[in-house]
Amino acid sequence: MAKTNEIKYLTAIKTQQRAKKFCRFKKYHIRYVDYKDGEFLKKFLNEQGKMLPRRITGNSLKYQRKVADAIKKARQMAILPYVTDLFK
């Protein structure tokens, strides 16, 4: 006889888990974030040219800070824009 607290679903629930985020700098041993490489820094910006939070990129705090510095330098030197629309 079935237990009373046993829950049954009509369709199988999805048990698939989202892949864990990781810090790409730690994983690939990148020690220096280059401000001259605009294409690389674009990975950390959204369509309006705003910086993406750590929550989304998965960067560690140490490298998020370095990325932030690099992006700000690149903006000063007109490699990246301060504000745009439809960046990507």
Place this chain on the structure above:
Amino acid sequence: MGFRLKSTTFAAQLIFLNKIREMNNYELMVIFTPVLSEEDFKAAQNKFTAFVKENGGKVTHDNPWGLKSLAYPIQKKTTGLYWVMEYSALSDFNEKLKIQILRDETVLRFMATKLDKYAVEYNARKKSGVQHYSGTEKAEA
């Protein structure tokens, strides 16, 4: 006691003085106006490299990127001539360089960055032509 106190302060002063005389690695990026001719662009570069050498610095690398479009207009110009130079100099040199650059009307914008040891490593690797350096680093580790 008094003597000892004096000696420590003297030692501290020596350390401080040594720190001032230490050579640091820097990187200078300059954006020149796009109206410069090829020779003028070269002359402007030579002027600054000569200025580094005059002041006891050493130019390790210089790389003219050439004409590149700006991400936003600077002084109503949409393109600029980029030039990147790596050099090592004393810590009081950048202030002198700044005065020289500000006097130059052909410069739209400039920035001197201090390079840490990882940055020097990165630039050296980039110069030797290894583009995807992360892969090789990973293999070593």
